[in-house]
Amino acid sequence: MDYSKFSLGLRFALTSDSNLSPERCWEIAFSEVPITHVVGSTLFGAWDDVGAAESESAYICMFSNLPLKVGKALFSQLQHKPVLLSYLTIYRPFIQNNRVEKCSTVEYLGSVQEDGSISGGEIAYGSMQISGSLPEVCEKPGQCNRILIAPDAWAGKFTSADAARHMLRSASHMLPKAMLRTQLIADGGQGTLDALVCSNNGRYLKAKILTVSGETLELHYGILPNRTVVIESEPLTKEELDQALTLPQNKGFTEYIIAAGAGVLPEDVPEGKYATVLGKRIPASQRNSIRIEYRNGIETVLEVCEFNLHLSKADWLIALTRLLDEAGSMKDPTTDALLFHCRLLNKHAAVLAFTDDGRFFAKIDDNPLVPIETSSFDEAADALFLIIKNTPVSPPPLFPPIMPEETVISDV
Secondary structure: OOOOOEEEEEEEEOOOOOOOOHHHHHHHHHHHOEOOOOOOOEEEEEEOOOOOOOOOOEEEEEEEEEOHHHHHHHHHHHOOOHHHHOOEOOOOOEEEHHHHOOOOOEEEEEEEOOOOEEEEOOOOOOOOEOOEOOOOOOOOHHHOOEEEEOOOOEOOOEOHHHHHHHHHHHHHHHOOOOEEEEOOOOOOOOOHHHHHHHHHOOEEEEEEEEOOOOOEEEEEEEEOOOOEEEEEOOOOOHHHHHHHOOOHHHOOOOEEEEEEEOOOOOOOOOOOOEEEEEEOOEEOOOOOOOOEEEEEHHHHHHHHOOHHHHHHOOOEEEEEEEOOOOOOOOOOHHHHHHHHHHHHOOOEEEEEEEOOOOOEEEEEOOOOOEEEOOOOHHHHHHHHHHHHHOOOOOOOOOOOOOOOOOOEEOOO
16 A cells, blocks of 8 residues: 555554444544545554554554645644544554554555545445544633543453543543543553553563473563663563563663562562562562662652653542442552642542442542442543532642551561
């Protein structure tokens, strides 16, 4: 296929909860992309076989054959379409010519006509009609909510990225003119790789290592722009982690972040390498050495992701947590850390809390928990943002920050 001039690809996240097909991806694209800047463009669809090391697979809806200036204007428009963004991958939601050209199997849908219809293609999906509107903007920025959506993973249901997309979609429906931003959250275990790579525009890689039984295991890891290697070691054995630290392709890289979570903590790293080891709880027996520094997981993730910088530009922080008991306790180290930073920067906080039996609650700032009468996560998120919609934009209440609990414990 001829990808002449400028090509822009929309990478739809094909996660287990999204239930997206190519037809549904194009239907969303048709309903969200405005006709402005796409007349005359040619449309292609492709399964993304370029980002094979990423944690999320994707289907790409491409708009090609655009003049560079027009393509950049389209890109600028789509970045302000939160409903569309809520279906795209967190990592590189848009790609341009150099990556588009590497996709192997490509379908040609046709070219966009003056009336928004698509014709001349080899395959058709859905309405084949561009019907999106221009992005809604806030005419008075000081009167529109600035919201940072930073949910932790929901074990067994959502990853942090899944939850962020669902909550972004709810926020865009309830608060169409709000300025929305998402931030992946992890506590130093699973999900840390995605949080660090996505927040810092790093890159994903993969390699083959051997298990104790001699079987081949595919390791997914990342490299940040400052040349720090990120490895999630929670599912690895000590022997597999040792291999991960000596991969031939990482020769010359000396700084490592090892997201150990609740898994095996390394006691040493190879000569010439230095590691920051993140754990959910670090035993007191694991002492820092010249080559290893053991640190609290969530606080290090927030630091590396420059969380405070993003939070400083928001009015509201949106968090997600599990209730731990019938009394409504939200005593969770990750949520506590987020709320600590929220209080420190004097921001509003809205927490969507859930129980294992499917009940939902909303908590705004220091107010009591409010039950939400639904068993649907999306409807509960809608209810949370409706509360925010009905809360006037105002300075948050002043209260002293609560210091997070110490996470280093004794062996005794």
